[in-house]
Amino acid sequence: MPAVLFVVHGMGVHSDSSWADPVVAQLDRVASRYDHFAAGPPFSRQATVVPITYDRHFAGWLDRWSGSADELERTIVEEGIGVPDITGWLRGAGEEARNGFWTHVVDVLLYRFFGSQVATPLRLDVIRQIAGKVDELKTGGQVVETFILAHSMGTAVVHDSLALFAEKPELGAHSFFMGGTPVRALFTVANVSRVLERPSPPSFQAYQSVVRPAATDPVQGSRGWIGRFYNFGHELDPFLWVRPFRPVGWADYWQETELRHVLTYNVHGYVEYLDHPSVHIPIINNVLGGVIPRSEADEKTAGYRPELGGDCEEELHDLVADLHVLREAYRGRTEPLELIKLGAQFYGRVKRAQERCRTELES
Amino acid sequence: MNAFAKGLAGVCVCAATLPPPAAAQTVREDCRFDDVMGLTADRITPRWQEWHPAAVMVRLRPLIDENRGEEVGRALRDLFAGSMANVPATARAAHQAELDDYGRMLDSLALVLRGFTPNADPVERVRQIDGLAADVPRDVAPQMSPDGEAEILRGEPGVHITLDDGHPSDVRRALCWSGIAAEVVINELGAAARTRTLAELDRLLGLWENFVDRGYSQFPWEVLLNRGDELRLDPPRWQRIVLHPSVGGEISGDALSRLRRENAILIEVFGLLHYNASRTSYGGASAVASITEERTPAIGLLGHWNWAALGLLARRGETPERWRRPELGIVLSLDLYDLVSGVPAEYEATVQRIRRAATAN
Numbered sequence: 001m002p003a004v005l006f007v008v009h010g011m012g013v014h015s016d017s018s019w020a021d022p023v024v025a026q027l028d029r030v031a032s033r034y035d036h037f038a039a040g041p042p043f044s045r046q047a048t049v050v051p052i053t054y055d056r057h058f059a060g061w062l063d064r065w066s067g068s069a070d071e072l073e074r075t076i077v078e079e080g081i082g083v084p085d086i087t088g089w090l091r092g093a094g095e096e097a098r099n100g101f102w103t104h105v106v107d108v109l110l111y112r113f114f115g116s117q118v119a120t121p122l123r124l125d126v127i128r129q130i131a132g133k134v135d136e137l138k139t140g141g142q143v144v145e146t147f148i149l150a151h152s153m154g155t156a157v158v159h160d161s162l163a164l165f166a167e168k169p170e171l172g173a174h175s176f177f178m179g180g181t182p183v184r185a186l187f188t189v190a191n192v193s194r195v196l197e198r199p200s201p202p203s204f205q206a207y208q209s210v211v212r213p214a215a216t217d218p219v220q221g222s223r224g225w226i227g228r229f230y231n232f233g234h235e236l237d238p239f240l241w242v243r244p245f246r247p248v249g250w251a252d253y254w255q256e257t258e259l260r261h262v263l264t265y266n267v268h269g270y271v272e273y274l275d276h277p278s279v280h281i282p283i284i285n286n287v288l289g290g291v292i293p294r295s296e297a298d299e300k301t302a303g304y305r306p307e308l309g310g311d312c313e314e315e316l317h318d319l320v321a322d323l324h325v326l327r328e329a330y331r332g333r334t335e336p337l338e339l340i341k342l343g344a345q346f347y348g349r350v351k352r353a354q355e356r357c358r359t360e361l362e363s
Numbered sequence: 364m365n366a367f368a369k370g371l372a373g374v375c376v377c378a379a380t381l382p383p384p385a386a387a388q389t390v391r392e393d394c395r396f397d398d399v400m401g402l403t404a405d406r407i408t409p410r411w412q413e414w415h416p417a418a419v420m421v422r423l424r425p426l427i428d429e430n431r432g433e434e435v436g437r438a439l440r441d442l443f444a445g446s447m448a449n450v451p452a453t454a455r456a457a458h459q460a461e462l463d464d465y466g467r468m469l470d471s472l473a474l475v476l477r478g479f480t481p482n483a484d485p486v487e488r489v490r491q492i493d494g495l496a497a498d499v500p501r502d503v504a505p506q507m508s509p510d511g512e513a514e515i516l517r518g519e520p521g522v523h524i525t526l527d528d529g530h531p532s533d534v535r536r537a538l539c540w541s542g543i544a545a546e547v548v549i550n551e552l553g554a555a556a557r558t559r560t561l562a563e564l565d566r567l568l569g570l571w572e573n574f575v576d577r578g579y580s581q582f583p584w585e586v587l588l589n590r591g592d593e594l595r596l597d598p599p600r601w602q603r604i605v606l607h608p609s610v611g612g613e614i615s616g617d618a619l620s621r622l623r624r625e626n627a628i629l630i631e632v633f634g635l636l637h638y639n640a641s642r643t644s645y646g647g648a649s650a651v652a653s654i655t656e657e658r659t660p661a662i663g664l665l666g667h668w669n670w671a672a673l674g675l676l677a678r679r680g681e682t683p684e685r686w687r688r689p690e691l692g693i694v695l696s697l698d699l700y701d702l703v704s705g706v707p708a709e710y711e712a713t714v715q716r717i718r719r720a721a722t723a724n
Contacts, residue, residue: 002396002397003397060575061586064580065582065583068580068582068608068609113587113590114583114586114587114590115586115587115590115591115592115593116590116591116592116593116595116598116599117581117586117589117590117591117598117599118586119593120571120593120595120596121568121571121572121575121598124564124567124568124571124596125568127564128561128564128565128568131557131560131561131564132561134557135557135558135560135561138550138553138554138557139550139554139557141420141547141550141551142396142547143396143504143543143546143547143550144550145396145506164594164596167594168594168596169493170563170596171560171563171564171596172489172493172556172559172560172563173560174493174496174497175489175492175493175496175553175556175557175559175560176553176556176557176560178492178495178496178499178549178552178553178556179499179500179501179502179503179546179549179550179553180501180502180504180518180546180549181501181502181517181518184506198593201594204594214501214517214518215520223518227502227506227517227518228509282509285509285510285511286508286509288507289391289395289506289507289508289509289511290507290508290509290510290511290512291511293511294510
């Protein structure tokens with residue numbers, strides 16, 4: 001099957017490819033709302049969906065640090081050695097105990113600030129996963145159409161990986177994709193590639209790299225790698241308030257959509273974004289080639305009413321009100337560290353809402 | 364046998380015994396790769412069967428296998444021209460501009476393909492591909508748009524062919540089937556470059572795996588310090604050690620008869636390591652402090668050789684001369700210490716086993 005949709009995760013624990021199960025299930029679920037899927041196979045059987053997993057590159061470092069800290073602590077305690085517990089803060093970084101800071105925020109920190117030792121093998125691994133599948137299909141005599149759906153930090157990872165692929169002649173990207181536009185359509189959900197971009201060189205910057213529509217003018221002789229570029233954001237998604245991704249002059253084959261629906265506490269959630277017809281219809285129609293007619297698409301989009309998850313609607317409304325306040329506080333911020341701070345505040349607020357809801361239900 | 368050859372086999376075997384052919388009705392059936400390759404013989408009119416991409420690929424296979432680009436390019440043009448005989452004159456006239464655009468693209472493609480010459484050397488093949496890749500037209504095969512149209516040459520500025528259900532099926536087939544065959548040809552000719560790319564990625568990932576799994580551990584502040592240039596693809600050859608805590612074993616004393624063995628916390632204050640090319644081995648040295656339960660800290664020099672680390676220590680003596688007559692010792696990394704300190708126990712256990720065996724006899 002030549003239409004391949006690579007799905008890429010964001011920050012958080014994603015140990016193996018099963019992380020994508022809820023995403024694929026959601027794509028199947030939302031697709032089933034349309035006539036084309038009423039009698040036919042689900043979306044995931046009409047296209048090849050391939051999860052891209054890179055979290056092991058973070059988990060590896062965290063597990064090693066946690067292990068070293070445990071070993072040091074054990075010796076200090078057993079031997080009664082009088083030294084300060086200098087690595088105590090690293091305990092709990094290991095996968096099993098990962099929580100809050102260690103599951104989400106630290107991924108961004110490691111990726112953005114720890115340089116080549118974290119980012120380069122991760123990017124090479126992402127390139128390898130994509131290239132391996134594309135080659136497998138091409139070698140099997142197929143015309144391959146490559147689509148990528150990335151969420152949150154995954155948007156930066158995909159951007160940087162493709163930019164690295166293009167930047168390094170020894171990887172032979174141009175020959176690898178000879179005769180085709182490398183990525184037929186890129187779908188970025190909660191795009192943070194601009195706030196996490198490298199300051200230099202220009203070929204790695206979010207608006208300058210090859211990760212832009214092929215129809216835009218070449219930058220430094222390089223043509224864009226993306227056939228169609230769809231960017232989905234949400235007005236209350238805090239990760240989009242710091243250096244939002246808003247290119248200028250990408251009129252052709254560039255589409256930006258800002259959502260306002262609230263489905264659950266997690267307005268940043270992958271599955272929550274995909275629920276909206278303005279997000280999943282372009283994905284389905286690009287990958288499968290216009291199987292949802294325009295009239296049906298317009299009707300479903302206009303009639304979309306999110307089904308609120310959970311019972312604590314009041315708590316949800318409070319959260320939305322707080323997010324509006326938070327957004328004003330962060331307007332115009334540009335630094336990656338602001339994003340990390342904001343992310344921690346957001347997840348803290350979401351956790352509080354969830355706990356209050358649980359208490360309310362129990363009482 | 365690849366997908367095309369399998370498809371062709373189906374077409375050829377079934378064609379003679381099939382019911383009267385039915386014409387394809389939609390642009391999807393005529394242009395979408397899956398649909399075209401999934402066409403059963405009864406959906407292909409006999410006059411189109413020899414132009415089906417699977418049939419075309421079987422004919423071109425020997426030329427592709429020998430990398431005879433010039434002949435492949437000429438064949439693709441001839442095939443397209445030949446398939447035009449299936450397009451009624453009225454339809455041809457109505458869509459002349461699109462057909463001409465596509466024909467010109469095939470001319471350009473044929474010019475580029477001339478650069479692919481017979482060569483058994485994979486390195487030379489890759490060099491050829493690298494030299495020609497940028498000139499190969501983009502998107503010669505049809506791709507379905509989100510609106511359900513087939514787009515050809517979408518990646519080529521100014522030449523964008525869009526086909527929909529309103530186009531005659533014969534026009535769509537002439538363009539789409541030729542396009543599918545042309546793209547598969549390009550894919551086949553580029554196979555050596557893809558193999559090179561994957562091999563290079565595997566090599567680099569292997570180096571990183573070695574560096575991380577077999578290299579010396581680093582704490583967060585050391586990773587920050589050694590973070591290096593993100594545009595470098597391979598792991599660093601040099602690694603700085605800074606304030607690196609670890610567990611080790613210290614053997615020291617003021618005389619050979621009074622040696623003491625203790626677990627210690629080692630703090631490497633600073634140091635430097637160097638890796639071999641495959642990042643499987645490293646060596647280096649660091650300045651180290653050893654802290655034990657009862658005694659004052661010792662300082663010294665720690666040498667690293669892969670997993671083993673061995674160092675010399677000096678500790679302020681207990682006599683009034685203090686540093687003039689320091690207590691000397693050695694320090695070992697945990698792995699080496701376990702190995703060395705385990706020997707007496709193993710020796711003792713072996714002796715006991717032999718004694719028990721002798722007594723039993």
